[in-house]
Amino acid sequence: MTSSELRSLYLKFFESKGHAIIPSASLIPENDPTVLFTTAGMHPLVPYLLGEKHPAGTRLTDVQKCVRTGDIDEVGDASHCTFFEMLGNWSLGDYFKKEAIAWSFEFLTSEEYLGIPKDKLYFTCFAGDENAPRDEESHDFWRSMGVEESHIFYLPKENNWWGPAGVTGPCGPDTEMFIDTGKPACGPDCSPACDCGKYLEIWNDVFMQYNKKEDGTFEPLAHKNVDTGMGLDRTICILQGKKSVYDTDVFSGILETISELSDGKHYGDDEETTRAFRIVADHIRCATFILGDRNGVTPSNVDQGYVLRRLIRRAIRFAGTLGIAEGQLSKVAEKVIEQYKDVYPELEENREKILSELNLEEERFQKTIKQGMKEFEKLVTYLKENVIPGKSAFRLYDTFGFPVEFTVELARERGFSVDMEGYEAAFKKHQEKSHAGAEQRFKGGLADTGEQTAKLHTATHLLLACLKKVLDPNIIQKGSNITAERLRFDFNFPRPVTKEELAEIEKLVNQAIAEKIPVVCEELPIEEARKAGATGIFDSKYGDVVKVYTIEGWSKEICGGPHAANTGDLGSFKIKKEQSSSAGVRRIKAVIAAPEA
Template identity: 35%
Template sequence: MKKLTSAQIRKMYLDFFKEKGHTVMPSASLIPHDDPTLLWINSGVATMKKFFDGTVVPQNPRITSSQKSIRTNDIENVGHTARHHTLFEMLGNFSVGDYFKEEAITWAWELLTSPKWFAMDPKRLYVTVYPKDTEAKRIWHEVAGVAQNHIYEVEDNFWDIGEGPSGPDSEIFYDRGQEFNNLPADDPESYPGGENERYLEIWNIVFSEFNHKPDGTYEPLPHKNIDTGMGLERVVSVFQNARTNFETDLFLPLINETAKISGQKQYGDSSDTDVSFKVIADHIRAVTFAIGDGALPSNEGRGYVIRRLIRRAVMHGQKLGIEQAFLYRLVPLVGKIMESYYPEVLKQSDYISKVVKMEEDRFNETLKDGLQLLNEMIAAAKKEQLAELSGKEAFKLYDTYGFPVELTKEYAQEQGLSIDEKEFDSEMQKQKQRARNARSNAKSMGVQNALLTDITTKSEYVGYQALTTNGTLKDIIVGEKLVKEVKDGTAVLIFSRTPFYAEMGGQVADQGVIKNAEGKIVAEVTDVQHAPKGQNMHTVKVLLPLKLNENYTLEVDQVFHDKVRKNHTATHLLDQALRDVLGSHTHQAGSLVEPTYLRFDFTNLGSVTNEDLNKVEKIVNEKIWQNLKVETIETDIESAKKLGAIALFTEKYGEQVRVVKVGDYSTEFCGGNHVDSTGELGLFKIVSESGVGAGVRRIEAVTSKEAYEFLELHTQLLHDVGKELKVAQVKEIPHRVGLLQTEIKQLEQQVATLEAKIASQQAANIFEQSEKIGKFTLIKAQVKVAGMDQLRQLADQWKTKNYSDVLVLATAIAKDKVNLIAAVSPEAVKSGLKAGDLIKAIAPKVGGGGGGRPDLAQAGGKKPAGISSALSTAADWLKEKE
């Protein structure tokens, strides 16, 4: 068998299926587009859902891909096993209602065994089949030529996710030899499909042919499909004769570089340090690709996964003796390893490295706090003579500080303690449930709609040339049925020709009317969407009867349409201007083009400064005032790329594409509607900039009439403010506001001085009223001051004069607001008293809570009526400490 690199294996796989008539689909972004059921793209088939469920009919029903994927459900196993990863690539070939079992099986065998391709020894290959799938078993033996004793029937070989598509599958195993086995050759698990290391599963072919119905029965799908998956990391380990996936050209360079950075540990020194090397190599790959696709570290969703992976890798770096930030130094190496198929990673490596280093530095700052908390937990457990740490507290370490639970276990074990794993697991399940609840309950895979997928009517879109046209009504859909006539209500119509734009690429659908031969309006078009085979489907409100095969006039609302196309062109200008100002790392994360405004989501580390927003706005307006020509070019995808066209978001493009050029400034793939020249936009104004998720910002803007109205409104507001401030001209407002701010500061200083005097006067009285409680003295009182600042001033005076061991003060600021402060002298702290514990005991009496240091703590509340009870509780709390 040939010894191939990972790049060669990937290319050979895709080339093979390209020769078999498949379209090579580029690897999609790890961030799912319009799929709320997924946090990450987690398989090759995840990007094919819309084809398999019939939402879209692909131009070519034969597709192949190498899809980057992320799975984090087994993150704790990474590094401890031979083949668990967070990021992996899935090689796959897919048939959407085209070929089925015979072609899928024979092509798999040809690719694996042919001397022209992978040239594997057939004697080392074994296959498994579902016992009831006699057809697959026959094809493997009689057509592909696999020996009978190399075919195993396995009951688990049935792919089923509950309701939806399902079917039998067939797995292919490679016999690596008994020297790779972790079991004796005669062990019951030592067979293809058993729990062993000798027979390695390298490919799975799913024959998707049934719909699993809610009642538990199975019915044949209208169109049978093929879905396969070959893990690149696994098959590379076979070709490179590596014991695990990590001893391959995908991971070893990262492991070796980590060892170099460590300067203390080498891969192979011990099983413990080997785990750390593997975790680091795995996690930096996942982090690099995730950030490259637009995700950023945060405390929720995808950002939380990235943050957790970085922190986990940092902790393992510390085990290798690496104290400083180091992960960011591995990012360019990830780019070099993957450059042949993912050149964009290396191009973005500077930006990705910057993000990773920022997160490493942030974690290193909090790491000390986490270790201090862990040491306090251990000390408290020992003091109370406990054998284990609280699982809830261990989860807090994991959740708040990013401590892997195995690290907490190790620290605890060194001190002769364990952790309450049951309680920890319970907290983990609660968190997972919260995450599941936060995502949509939409189905993970829809079922094909035979009605729509079987409609083959040809429908031509002419909206680029005309907004009114005649068309023959070819299909009428009411509910789930095709009908010949509709008299009222709502219906979906398909015409032979249409000027109505179907919603796509962020641009909303056109609106308008449909007229009969007499010129009467028979329907109002409220929405237009694409049918699975690309036809424009018009959702209409029926006013007069419509009949199949009759001719109608379709008219788009021109005012609505013109406003939309102005905002669409503005979106392209904004997209390029953001890259010019913020950097090339910024890319689109979604858009919406409405007639009255545009919304543009983009990736960025933080909020955009007002200075940069002004620069962006100025650039867009300059391009408008230059009245640049806007032209569209229809060409093949490769020619479009040579023109420098940018693909927006995650749209899929066919062989022929439309490229929109705005002068020499912007060139993008786009199927939407645009103005003829930028001067038609008139004016562009940014209305707002805000955050909508981890690392994703949103700009809303207006053009033309709406931009003028926005400016007119704000001009009027300025004039109104000027009248209130009694200034003659608007330009005098800032100066007048500055004078008022200075005056306010002076008044605030006067108030603060008076409040300080009042506080001093009260102090003279309250500090003389201490009471003896056991061996401690307590001063407690309700005072009349403005708030917490004055309470702290009183506490400072008390501390200076050492009036008592403990001080508790309360003030009612309003009908529903209370401030409390507690202070403990240094001597009393040494005796075991803590102000933080005291404040937690009394705050509930005023309907609040708080905390602080052992010597000083504060709290807020909503029940002034509870102040007396809070002060009494303070005395009771002190009695208990005798």
């Protein structure tokens, strides 16, 4: 079975069970300040898990593109990837454990679908704790499917509990499905909780039946939800009988392109070469999706842009070890676009941006390397001993972007060594500071900040309307990101916006706020929404029935996010910054202040 066949089969199966197929949401969360990227299928659906009505109904299924970069340094081994696709099906207050478990079992074992032998499957259920009882219900449903008792394990919260996505929000016990890899048990207590490799997780059914509150207590949700996730890359690896996701059809074409560009190197030549192939393949695939996303960002020194820059530069560095010439990585991105464009058409639509940004970042990185070389030469000139201090090596990395591997290599050539313990200590200290800062900036979950983000979302609609009035009626949204503190909005415009124009835009937005206009939401078939004059360049992401938010006299937009009930709730609007985002795209950052009592 190919990855394309698995995607199609999964969606068709759940469509046959009454689920509406919805498109993947953006990789850049529009309304969730708790994460930089969409890291799970449930993130874009949190408002609906909390009770908001989804225009497609109460049964949904999708393939969600995701990015997780917490283990970026582990990429290169057999299993870690930064970008992946998550197959999911959802019940929003509709069916619950019985149906979810029965359908999971049918899809896994039926010859019509995956046809995995029943005796190779194992299952886990929540063991219970002081906050929630033992999940005997899931256990009993698996037994009713004919699963042997010896194939079911009760595990604690660290293994069988999901959520919340932030500090507060929807969460609950889960039941997980594993396949026996055939490896021997590591001991008498061997279970799916082990890391011995005998059991490999293939699917996860989360039963969201609680809401975690700020005080740490759990309350039952008014509507119980089901959130499931099956990783496409990992599942196809199992189905194709491969030892690594990089050995599957997901990566085969990309790896072939890297080989063609390399200096006679091939995937599998040796451990070091294989690792470099995997890093380049994974990082360029991930960077291509981030750049090509409808809310796509560009390389920078903060937030998503920083992660993107790190991915590209790490790919460039390892491409160099394979003998790939400067400026050739865009050809790897072209292969990614070719492979995925039918599933994710935004990649083809943003092809020019993806390739140009990759080439630009490579040019910048080469300049960084030259600057780092100069600083390195200065450093070794003044050293009294032949050991480069860890703090100095970290400064080269942190201030000049000079990879520590380059420092070690150059030092070795000159008869120096590097105090790596000191470097690791400085790096760890920096990480702790960054982590603390991120926690401060992204603290809380969507449930904590929903009201503020809803107001900022409404302010974004007003901003777009006023940009069209003041600058050009053909302006469209090129990207949007909202945290609890500010909105960030990207739009097509060929030049910097003048101070006078910004003042006029700000004045108009505040005029719309002062008029205290109701924000009216309607659910309409997409064609009817278009006929009514609703705009929305990204309307294909919402499905056949869409939500249209109207601010009479100002804006009528197709949108999936939460909104204020009245423009008067926004208080006051202030533009904080206007700058370039990428070629032909400008970016505005703005804030709102609470209305005066």
